[in-house]
Amino acid sequence: SGTHEPVDLTNCDREPIHQLGSVQPFGFLLAVSSDWIVMRASANLAEFLGVTEANAIGRPVISLITPEALHAIRNKLTTLRGSDVVERIFGIALMPDQNRFDLAVHLNGGQVIIEGERCQEDRHDAASLSMRSMMSRLDHTETLEAFFREGARQARALTGFDRVMVYRFDESGSGEVVAEAARAGIGSFLGLHYPASDIPVQARALYLRNLFRIIADVDAVPVPILPQLDEHGQPLDLSMSVLRSVSPIHIEYLKNMGVGASLSISIVVDGKLWGLFACHHYGPRLPSAQSRSTAELFGQMFASRLESRERRLALDYETKARRIADRLLTSVADNASLLDDPAWLIEALADAIPADGIGVWINGRLALAGIGPDERGFSALVRHLNRNAAGRIYAVDRLAETYPDLEVDDAVAGMLAIPISRSPRDYVVLFRQELVRTVRWAGDPHKPVEYGPNGPRLTPRKSFEAWSELVRGRSLPFTDAERRVAETIRVTLIEVVLRLTDEVSMARQ
Template sequence: MPDAERGIQPAAAHPYQACVNAAILRKLLEVTAMQEATPPVDLDACEQEPLAFSGSIQDVGGLIATKANDGSVCYLSDNIERWFDIPPDPKTPTLDSLFFDNCDYFSHRQRSIFKGKHFLIANVTSNRGVEGDVMLSVNESLHIYEFEPKPSPATPENKTAESAPGFVHDSNKLPGSIEVEKLIRRIHALTHYPKIMLYRFLDGDAGEVVAELSDPGLASYQGLRFPASDIPQIARALYIDNPFRLIFDTQMPTSQVKGLSAEPAEVPDLSLSTLRSVSPVHLEYLGNMGVRSSASFPVVVMGRLWGLLALHAVTATPIPIAQRVAVTAMIEQRLARELMNSQINEDHALFNSNAERLRFCAKALIAMRDGDTDVPLPNGLFELVDCDALIVNLNGECIYRDELIEPEAAWAITEVGRREASRNVFKTDSLARYMTQTDALRQRASGLLYCSCGPDTAGPQLEIMWLKSEQTVKVSWAGKPDKVHSEINGETRISPRRSFEAWNDEIYGHSDAWDSSNVMLASKLMVAVLTRSVG
């Protein structure tokens, strides 16, 4: 039967597809509630916390997980009977019995193309007559169906012109700010969250609020920085794989996810779960901010996590699935695209203005790789990238070194670049994080931009290191970024900071940040040398 006759929406270009009129969810298995012991909150353990294996979900909805290979149900949340009738002695249901009207759509053939994605199944009715929506997420071993009941109709608060939210931003750090403001105001009208912040990740993984829409009377975080530890790397990795993260209510209980096998089940991988429970550390963090509900939407630009759109509310403020999907689409199709286009236009203009200099440098470096010892190091290397010093290695030997940098220090810097480079490029505004530096070296080389090419059939390895001197950086943090120590039951633990009021600081051992356009020019230079493209 054609998809149209079954009421299934054709696949769309956007990854968060919707297929309407999904079938009645049928009878599931009985599960026993599990008591969860709340672990001590310790900030030191936050980076190692297995967020994807929390074993529980927020209690706003129910979870059904099926095996990817045969469609049989293998996990259920222990609150599932709130929305579904469960027989006392059921047989293990399969995917066909859960979505029987659409079983062809969720066949093994179709499911194979869903890996690593999320799909909206809208307008589902449970066998108890509860209407809701289902978010389907798929990994290699599990298909996770998360049911959320339809919210009760609510009348949004009517705001007068005097109470309209204000928008502030830094035009130097936010390209296309007019379009960004329009988008954020649309998201505000859709979600009714009183505070929306555009948060950008910086070198060193700290973040800064570069734009903010906020109702009157709320504390502003515009221009404030947040330390890297506020969003650990393990949490950032989850943002790459998920379209959003919603914390419905920091005071909401959790529901355990239990395996149905007679054998003790492994804790399921909930990396892609949209209802996954919240880290106790983060709950305490939000509580210290006075936040009751939070929503975060990743902003991915050219494959990299540029930042987050963060929504905060002081009261429990759920966002229905369909609206979350709509916000995700706005961010991908408008915000991320605006940021990408601005970067592309800036890079294009800079490349055109430096094209002749880049060709001259590439020709000289190609000749040097070919063994021509009469070719001097091109002065254009200093002009191509904004820097204060330079180190150049060819075939493992230093052929140019700033006279104020000792040979041992030059090789130590080289080792940092080699060790940390990804795709032959590495940049940092703080070499002190990667090596021991003297005061004299910091004054000459606090920032590093490392690029390399080769060795290959065209020539030996070429390494160029542009260096920037130390600059005292004045920073306003959202609260003093020191760890808070406390004693509980005779044990010392580290907790999130309790205040987020602006705290001014001076940072040493850093250079000015490397502009992405400078990194682009350095990378294009090395590509031109490697491919011998100097026309």
């Protein structure tokens, strides 16, 4: 609709993607008042119902469809009291002697939104895959990685898309491809990272409400919904629509990736958008409404399995970490000189708090293994720590930004400091390297960048560069669980170090 400012790469977050005023052409849309008068219709109505939108608008819906069809829709409505619920009716005849349709029905601002598409015989028979056996396969995977991989495989079996990725968001909204199932010969996106801006905030908010997003054909011409504006001057809110058309920016992104159809299924864990099944097809693709519905259900089951797995893993981690901390402390209590051996310490902590370097600073002496500042840098770091983190666990994932005057190698980006004496002087400090150094490049970095109408930004390669810029100087953050483990280690190491320094001063007397 012409009422909005033009969208470019700088104002993506403000594009009203739920109000673009058009649908994808694979189906029709009717907005019907509570007394069943057609208020709006998509401009392709005649293709499906043999009546033009101009002839339909203002008429009772019963002049377009049979009483039986209307009755079926009304029945569904009784279950639609909650908002954000979409009901489906498969294989229903809307007119006598006519092809069958699949319908999606939902309520919006007192109106009934009816979306229909031709019922297709599915070559890819999703219904024959039993949800129970799929869940059982998922449950039999050992590791989280295997669980994701199995999830990707099953989502691919359900949708028939060329590439299915499990895409996980981090706290900042950037994402990583953590699993992939793909047709042979199309390369791999596994392990790649993308910036938060590739999926703008309003799109994420929408995917939390509406868990299934199909873009069936990137070359499809959107069909306007008429009239565009209602008597209040408002475009139709398509948040819960199945057919909602797509932002031209995102279409360009998909085309630049060579993608013909895209599908995403939300993965919602603990009420938050954990990630997406992101699916690409290298040509147009529209799974049947029934298959899509099954895939959506699969996404929900997968997410609930993931939720309980994450809880269990968190518990397992705490148990394991406590054991590691105990073992570490017994060893150090038996043989305090182990604290002079940072290589031993980093190894002992590896499973509890993974790091790329460790420094042990006791009585002004540094023992360092792996990456970390040298003696001078470390003593400057310790002065900072004494000032602003005395006696407490302190973690940052952007060291250079936190302490601009600190002279440390660019590779060192993350730090977790564990004070180990009562007077804030002695520390065990874990270091993590810059994240961009640990990941693969998206696309071929030597390939020339291609320009589209919106510039070179919307390509996987540029997208990865944008992400790299964003995380420059940052490490993988230390998690809350890791900090809790560090706290356990702090409390007990204090006792050990205290005894040590007592012994030293006794010997001196």
